[in-house]
Amino acid sequence: MDLTKYDNEIRALADRLMAARSVSDPAWLRYGATLVTAARQAGDSELLGFAYYYLAEACFLFNRYELFRKNLLKGMRCQQETGDGALLARSYNMLAIDAMNQGSTDLGLDFLLKALSFAEACDDRYQEGVIHTNIAQVYIRLRQDRTALRHERLAFRCSARFPGRLFAGTTSSWPTVPRASAISGWGGSSRPGKAWDASSAFWPPAS
Numbered sequence: 001m002d003l004t005k006y007d008n009e010i011r012a013l014a015d016r017l018m019a020a021r022s023v024s025d026p027a028w029l030r031y032g033a034t035l036v037t038a039a040r041q042a043g044d045s046e047l048l049g050f051a052y053y054y055l056a057e058a059c060f061l062f063n064r065y066e067l068f069r070k071n072l073l074k075g076m077r078c079q080q081e082t083g084d085g086a087l088l089a090r091s092y093n094m095l096a097i098d099a100m101n102q103g104s105t106d107l108g109l110d111f112l113l114k115a116l117s118f119a120e121a122c123d124d125r126y127q128e129g130v131i132h133t134n135i136a137q138v139y140i141r142l143r144q145d146r147t148a149l150r151h152e153r154l155a156f157r158c159s160a161r162f163p164g165r166l167f168a169g170t171t172s173s174w175p176t177v178p179r180a181s182a183i184s185g186w187g188g189s190s191r192p193g194k195a196w197d198a199s200s201a202f203w204p205p206a207s
Contacts, residue, residue: 001050001084010038010047017054028058036071049078053087056094069098089118089127093134100138109138129158 003014017031032055039048052075059068072091079087092115100108112135119127132155139148 001046001087006047010035010042013038021054021058024061026062029055029062029064032058045078046082046084049075049082049084049087051075052078053091056091060094060098065098085118085122086124086127089115089122089124089131091115092118093127093131096134105138105141109135112138125158125161129155132158 003011006014013031013035017028017035019025020028020031032051035051036048036055039051052071056068056072056075059065059071072094076088076091078084079091092111096108096111096115099111112131116128116131116135119131132151136148136151136155139145139151
């Protein structure tokens with residue numbers, strides 16, 4: 001998202017949000033909520049879709065799962081309204097992770113395929129790589145190794161355009177920014193989020 005069209009106050013708030021996000025600082029929650037309020041007051045659906053998405057990420061990381069789902073779905077409504085395919089790809093990816101953490105493999109895979117369609121439509125090759133890696137993890141879980149390998153290869157092709165960023169790994173491998181890997185690895189826990197190690201969270205770069 002191009003934030004340069006906004007005033008200094010909005011840009012500064014977004015910068016603080018991203019700085020907190022990069023180090024998994026709990027202030028991320030506060031800045032996200034403040035940005036949501038500012039976007040509502042401005043009546044700006046594009047900014048609101050952006051703000052809700054990053055607030056949802058924070059809610060997921062800090063184990064506020066009900067708020068995570070509410071904020072993510074609110075953001076997706078705004079993203080659909082404004083045609084923000086890049087954020088819709090990320091949002092469906094998050095829905096997939098949440099579904100998988102609750103044991104809903106089929107639903108998670110459906111969400112990932114939807115995420116992939118949005119990433120491909122807006123030519124977001126980085127996010128395509130992330131999603132292919134996640135799809136591969138699903139098929140590994142389903143013991144469909146050939147299909148998993150096909151998606152890993154597709155992820156590898158995407159990664160060639162992003163040296164230094166990791167798409168694949170063992171239990172922690174997906175989006176990237178601070179330390180290890182985002183929202184990755186499912187362990188079949190009935191409690192959302194418990195299947196991955198929050199201490200090694202790797203988040204997608206801001207857009």
